[in-house]
Amino acid sequence: MKPAKSLDFFDKVYNVVKQVPYGKVTTYGAIAKYLGAGKSARIVGYAMNASKKAEVPAHRVVNRNGMLTGKHHFEGTNLMQQLLENEGVKVINNQVQNLNEVFWNPSKALHKID
DNA sequence: TTTCTGACTCGAA
DNA sequence: CTTCGAGCCAGAA
Numbered sequence: 251m252k253p254a255k256s257l258d259f260f261d262k263v264y265n266v267v268k269q270v271p272y273g274k275v276t277t278y279g280a281i282a283k284y285l286g287a288g289k290s291a292r293i294v295g296y297a298m299n300a301s302k303k304a305e306v307p308a309h310r311v312v313n314r315n316g317m318l319t320g321k322h323h324f325e326g327t328n329l330m331q332q333l334l335e336n337e338g339v340k341v342i343n344n345q346v347q348n349l350n351e352v353f354w355n356p357s358k359a360l361h362k363i364d
Numbered sequence: 365t366t367t368c369t370g371a372c373t374c375g376a377a
Numbered sequence: 378c379t380t381c382g383a384g385c386c387a388g389a390a
Contacts, residue, residue, distance in 0.1 A: 320371030
């Protein structure tokens with residue numbers, strides 16, 4: 251018999267990303283840490299790759315440096331940057347400028363998911 | 365089944 | 378300052 255978790259890691263990631271406020275961004279590591287994964291930031295990014303089927307604002311998720319590492323996975327060449335700038339996030343050369351201002355920390359803003 | 369790769373991060377040299 | 382290696386989990390071949 252299978253324990254059947256309530257939510258898989260991917261689902262948790264989606265749940266968090268979907269709660270990212272407009273005009274804010276978060277990082278893979280922050281999400282991973284919030285989920286208790288800590289060093290599994292890669293998995294968060296990998297989850298984003300699979301998030302294409304989910305309604306997740308993946309463009310609001312960047313790496314810890316604020317760099318749009320995943321923009322290459324979006325349509326066109328600068329769609330991700332356009333989406334962020336459209337929300338008031340300054341992005342230059344695939345990198346968020348005022349990351350410290352628009353950064354949204356799930357560990358501080360949310361409670362536990364379970 | 366094994367093997368490889370990936371939208372990351374951190375510590376060490 | 379830059380560069381490298383290891384750890385993490387899931388899905389595809």
